[in-house]
Structure formats: C-alpha cells, structure tokens
Amino acid sequence: MTDAPVTKLTPTDHTYLHLDTDSSPMHWAMLLELSADGGHLDHGDVRERVRERSELFELFRLGIDRGRWRRPRETVAEKVDVNRHLAAAGYADATELNQQITVLLETPLPRPQPMWHLTLFTPAGAGSQYFLLRVHHAVSDGIAGAAFAALLADGSAAELAEFERFATSPRFRTPEIDPAVLKEAKAAFAEQHAAGKTGRAWPKLTTSGRREYALYSASTRDLRRAAKAHGASVHEFLLAAVGRAISLAPPGCVPAEIIRVTLPVTNDPEFRHTGNAVIVTPLNLAGNEPDLDRQIQRCKAELAVVERRRPELASAAPATEPALPWALRRIIGGAAMKHMSPDIHIGINPGFSRVRSVLGKPITELTALSPLAGYSFSVTSLILGKRTSFGIVIDPAALPSGYADTFIEHFDRVIGEA
CATH class of the missing domain: 3.30.559.30 (Nonribosomal peptide synthetase, condensation domain)
Known part of the structure; x- marks a missing residue:
C-alpha cells in the first residue's frame, strides 16, 4: 500500500465530503483569545505573518474543487492569496462578537480555494482580540490540525518544527484489519x-x-x-x-x-x-x-x-x-x-x-x-x-x-x- 501524498485525499478524508452540505458545512474551527493587556495587534503585521507562514507547507495551498455530487479534484495553488484567507472585523461587545462568529460557523468555505480561513476580531475599545481559524475536515482532522497553528504562532525554526509531522507526514490510510x-x-x-x-x-x-x-x-x-x-x-x-x-x-x-x-x-x-x-x-x-x-x-x-x-x-x-x-x-x-x-x-x-x-x-x-x-x-x-x-x-x-x-x-x- 502506497502512502498518500499530502495533497491527495483518501477515503477517510472523503467521509467529510460525503457529509458536507450548504446547511451543514464540514469545517472545524479553533477560537484563539489573546491577552487583553497592552495594545492590539496590527492587521498588517498579522497579514505579513500569515503570508510568510503560508509558504511553509504544501498543505496550506491544498484546495478542493467539487466534492459533493461530483468527484472531487484536489487543487494546489501556486501561492496563497492572503487577502482571501485573512479577514479583519471589529466588534462592539460580546453579543456582536458572538453573532459574527456564529455566521462563520454556518458559512461553507469557498471552493476551490485552499480550505482554511482566518478572521481577526478586534474590539472597538479595550478588550481581547480573537482569531477564528476554520479548516475543512476533509483536509485535516483536529489532531493533524495542529499544523495550522504554524500560520500564526511565535517561535524559532526549531520550535515551529513541532508542527511538521502534522503537515508533511503521509496522509492517513486505514491499516489492514485482521x-x-x-x-x-x-x-x-x-x-x-x-x-x-x-x-x-x-x-x-x-x-x-x-x-x-x-x-x-x-x-x-x-x-x-x-x-x-x-x-x-x-x-x-x-x-x-x-x-x-x-x-x-x-x-x-x-x-x-x-x-x-x-x-x-x-x-x-x-x-x-x-x-x-x-x-x-x-x-x-x-x-x-x-x-x-x-x-x-x-x-x-x-x-x-x-x-x-x-x-x-x-x-x-x-x-x-x-x-x-x-x-x-x-x-x-x-x-x-x-x-x-x-x-x-x-x-x-x-x-x-x-x-x-x-x-x-x-x-x-x-x-x-x-x-x-x-x-x-x-x-x-x-x-x-x-x-x-x-x-x-x-x-x-x-x-x-x-x-x-x-x-x-x-x-x-x-x-x-x-
């Protein structure tokens, strides 16, 4: 049995394409709350960080064309268009923040673009900034999803190496069962x-x-x-x-x-x-x-x-x-x-x-x-x-x-x- 390359989906990954609908999109999300101490992150600095990190792994450029009633085709972008994959939004209070996050949980990721998206939420006054990361489940489960932390996380090259096994290891296939x-x-x-x-x-x-x-x-x-x-x-x-x-x-x-x-x-x-x-x-x-x-x-x-x-x-x-x-x-x-x-x-x-x-x-x-x-x-x-x-x-x-x-x-x- 040949290991599947990172950009070729397996039957296990296909499970989440079979279950995916407009009313029930199959992306998981990770919400990061940042410390409220000090000033807020600048969107331009965040955009530069994401642009730089998006070039680390081929996984970040993997998209899916079709995949519902027609057989999916994996696509690999030459580079990530960061303006499409990073959005900035403001919020006045917890209610408005909740409403905006809810809409994103309900909204399918666009195809055939790479199947992840980040939104930076910044309060109108004092308070915490938040990141919402969404990743299609066909691309990664929650464990391997640790790779996507590399889009944002601080760290030296050695520290960032901990993410590589979730981004460059073979795409999983079910082992033979006795x-x-x-x-x-x-x-x-x-x-x-x-x-x-x-x-x-x-x-x-x-x-x-x-x-x-x-x-x-x-x-x-x-x-x-x-x-x-x-x-x-x-x-x-x-x-x-x-x-x-x-x-x-x-x-x-x-x-x-x-x-x-x-x-x-x-x-x-x-x-x-x-x-x-x-x-x-x-x-x-x-x-x-x-x-x-x-x-x-x-x-x-x-x-x-x-x-x-x-x-x-x-x-x-x-x-x-x-x-x-x-x-x-x-x-x-x-x-x-x-x-x-x-x-x-x-x-x-x-x-x-x-x-x-x-x-x-x-x-x-x-x-x-x-x-x-x-x-x-x-x-x-x-x-x-x-x-x-x-x-x-x-x-x-x-x-x-x-x-x-x-x-x-x-x-x-x-x-x-x-």
Whole structure:
C-alpha cells in the first residue's frame, strides 16, 4: 500500500465530503483569545505573518474543487492569496462578537480555494482580540490540525518544527484489519446500536443551517483532582460530567433514557499523520441519571467495551477507494450516518502545541468548535497544559435557543460539585 501524498485525499478524508452540505458545512474551527493587556495587534503585521507562514507547507495551498455530487479534484495553488484567507472585523461587545462568529460557523468555505480561513476580531475599545481559524475536515482532522497553528504562532525554526509531522507526514490510510478483529468490532457495533434504541428522545439535527456556540474552560489540575476523587480517569469523568449536566437540564420536557454519542478515537496511536486518522466509536450515555458516580460507572463499562472490542473499526473507511460512482458513494455515506443516528458528539482531545503567543501577544484561551456531523449537539474539549477548554455547538432549530449556555451553566455546577 502506497502512502498518500499530502495533497491527495483518501477515503477517510472523503467521509467529510460525503457529509458536507450548504446547511451543514464540514469545517472545524479553533477560537484563539489573546491577552487583553497592552495594545492590539496590527492587521498588517498579522497579514505579513500569515503570508510568510503560508509558504511553509504544501498543505496550506491544498484546495478542493467539487466534492459533493461530483468527484472531487484536489487543487494546489501556486501561492496563497492572503487577502482571501485573512479577514479583519471589529466588534462592539460580546453579543456582536458572538453573532459574527456564529455566521462563520454556518458559512461553507469557498471552493476551490485552499480550505482554511482566518478572521481577526478586534474590539472597538479595550478588550481581547480573537482569531477564528476554520479548516475543512476533509483536509485535516483536529489532531493533524495542529499544523495550522504554524500560520500564526511565535517561535524559532526549531520550535515551529513541532508542527511538521502534522503537515508533511503521509496522509492517513486505514491499516489492514485482521478479519477476526473486524468481525468482533462489527458485532460490538451492532450490540451498541441495538442498546441505543431504548428511550430515544434527543432532538434530531435539522437542515436549517443555524448554529449557536458557547465556551467554557476549567483548570486541568482541578479536573484531574475531581476525577481522582471519584475513582475515575479524566476521560471517564468528563463523559460522566456531560451525562450528568444533560440529565439535570434535558433539552426537552422528557429526558432521553439513552443518548447515542459519537466519541472520536484516533486510528494513529503515534499521532503522526496528515489528513484524517480519527474515527468515531458509538457510546451510549445515560440521559436521565443525575448521580455522577452512577454516570461514571456506566461510562467505565462503555469505555471497556470500546477498549476491548473496538467497535469503531466497523465504520472505518477503507484504505483504497471502492469501485463505485462518486454520487453513489455519497448516498451510501449519508445512509451510514443515518443508520448510526447519533444524538450528540463528545470529543476529548490532547493539545500538542507548546507555543502560546502570536506576534508577542500571549494566547489566554484556545477552544475547538466541531461541525455538526449528523448530531444536533457537540462538546469538544481540548486539554492544553494548565487549562482545558470546552467548545459547545448546537443546532438551535433542534434544541431550545440558548441551550448551549444552559448546558454550560449546569456543566459548571457539575464540575464545581465534583
């Protein structure tokens, strides 16, 4: 099997083209908040930094032509037109900032231009500047997306070298799976799917195209202490905390007995790839269990199944493209997501970058925001040094408007009480 070059998409990458629509664009986003101390960054200085860095890796010049109902064609620009990929916007207050970011989360990236975009938000008076980075998921998953930090981050050539493995390593292909392992994975997936049919009540993703988001962060040390106090790993604790918060504040009058979760896991244990190595495993979370310790015990059992039987492999994309017309593959991809029928997404991700400033301005918060790929509610956490951030995205046409903030209110309570 030949490794795919950086500019040639694989079947795993194609997954996000099959799911991509105008009302549900498949780009993830990263929101960087800069320190409010001192003066604001000059847009011209930022433009020069991005122009210079955009020449570092061929990945930054990769675009996608077509890719929905017609087979995609990868395009590689001779150079990045920075004026098209870096925008500047002002904001008067938090409400206006929220509105502008929401519009960008709802707006597809233009094709066939390179599939990333940066927006610098500057307050009218005192306050923090923000960067919103958007990257199409077909180009990179969240782990390999660390490469795009090189567009902005301070650092010497040696320090910036940490990004290279996410920009120049081979584009990921699914390794060969032992038939016995695959058989067990399919059986586990089927059992998880059947168990998740009980008490379904979570609102489905709509085609409205609307999005709302909210941000939260906590001390990583406090999360570890809370997890340890309950005899859990941080992973188990965070899953259970989400389950308890939802149980305390369900989006509907009747809480869902079971909530189907897509939980991302990487198929690349060395974290050395370009493109997409993340696949999702099904996990059934209790939607009506307000007791944290019982939530933890359930999550332990669910994660033990994932660890032992690897149900995620049942939905892994093949290493080579199937000999089917592109339109049919898109239909099959959509049908597979409909069959999986996830309710929510919970991502718990390690952070890799040790560089924490842009043009001398410290980054005070870094939050990931995921696309809604078949589900109406997403929580994406990023464990980065002393802080762990949480980006919540919802479909407000499916869930009550403002539910992202409601969830954070109860999530904060759960974390505090733990």
